[in-house]
Amino acid sequence: MKNPKYKLSNAILFLLFFTNFLIAQSDFEKVENFKNRYKQIENSIKDADGLDDCFSIENEIIKLKGDFAGDIQLLDNSLYPLNFNSSINNLVAALETRRGDFSQISDLQEEVIGLKDRITLLDRQNVTLLEKIKDLEDLHNKDAAAIQSLQRLTDQLRSNLRKKDEIVVGIIDSLLAEFVSHPFVLNDAERLSFDKKIEYNNLFYNIDRTISDNIEFIKVSQLRADDLSDLKEKYNRFSKTWKQIGPKLTEMYLNRADRTASLERIDAKFSQWNYEINTQIWRNINSLFKEKNIKLSAYENGKEFTDRVTGFIEDEIKNIGIKKAAESENIYYTFSDTLWFGQIQPNWVPILIEHKMLEESQKDTIESRIANWKAQVITEELSVWVYILGIVVLIIIVLGLSSIFRKKN
């Protein structure tokens, strides 16, 4: 009995008994104790990392229910607007929701691992393809084999990018569908669940990388009008999806500086992607003019393009009579028939108008100026013919009169 260890353990036992006695006798303390344990379990559900955690939380709920079974009436009266059973039911329901998230995440995780492998493979292939295309593009004298090889590599890269885009857009779409089914503000558990899905899908990296690859592809490839139209459509689709999910993600990650920075970087990448496609379209159109020795100042949008083209036409109209007629005619026919009505209007103008890079009214302005130019050039042509015809008629008259006079003499 005199053993100090024994004394200490007795003291601790007494203290525990005494404390329990006090807690057991105070209704207020009992209710506070229940509320605290309820809150702890609620937080554990939010912070659960997996199905194992859910299992131990389930045991905590069972223990809570057992520990307070003798105080149901007190808790029913005190937990307004809840009662004992509804409190326990709330915890069970929250735990089931969380467990459902983990089951879904576990299924998704397997699917994502497969997708990740495919994305990694496509990324590697794309890097190699881009390098090969660059090397071939840098060749000054491309022979037929090189050109064919370049075409083949470009097609392969295009196909790879399409596959990867589909995977990434698929991931965004699945997240978007879940967001749409939660039109209101997300609670903490839902926020956490989405965050985990985004992390498992490596969403930000994949979107960033996909856009970068597309930009690089535009930079290194020789693209035709229909290629660029496809790219522009792809951009619009991707961008529309991002505009639906982006603000929701911004709201979700309002307090996460790293995530906010990623979102801003992706927004900037989308702008750059759009800029690169537009620049490439204008550059391709301008190369058609250059091929025909028609020099126009740089332009980057529909208004500038209209101004440059109409400016050129006005200058050519002013030059009628100064330049040789044949030269003026030649420029007109090259510009109007070969370039505008031969290539730009059928191939590029529909793309420009469809993607709002050129307005119908701007196209009409250009075509009315071309018509005006034609009228002026053709007038000059006619006046020459009238002049020649006049001389011919005059010669005929002179010859006719001289033959009449000869006959009379």
Added chain:
Amino acid sequence: MKKYFLITAIIIPLFAACSSLTLKPVNFGWPLENVLKSDASGIVEEQRHSLTFNVVPLFQAEFGDSANADSKEIRLIRNNEGYYFITAMGFKNVYMFSAENSSLNLEKSFFVINEGMQNPVLNQRNTYIELIEGESIYEITSKGIVKR
């Protein structure tokens, strides 16, 4: 006869309108005591039942005029009859108040212990308020206090 009938017909409804309406029985009891902390001005606020009052006069009554009621914890419960019972750590008494005209009026105070209570607890029981102080348990009603 007609005259009496008319007078009766007028007077009877007047009596009916003046008679007071009483709803009985009423149980005012709170299931649980509330532990409330006063602010710097000695005001405590009970949120569930929207009750706010000043505890400075209570502390002065218990400890004298120089008593400080800043950040003091009180324990408050209402019994089934509608009386409020208040006590606190260090109090010798439990105070019973009734509510009337924007005030809590002291009805009775129940002496518990001369040294002041160390850890008083108030519980709602069917017919009384239970006061626990250490190992002692008391039953308090509007009529008095009994040590169990």
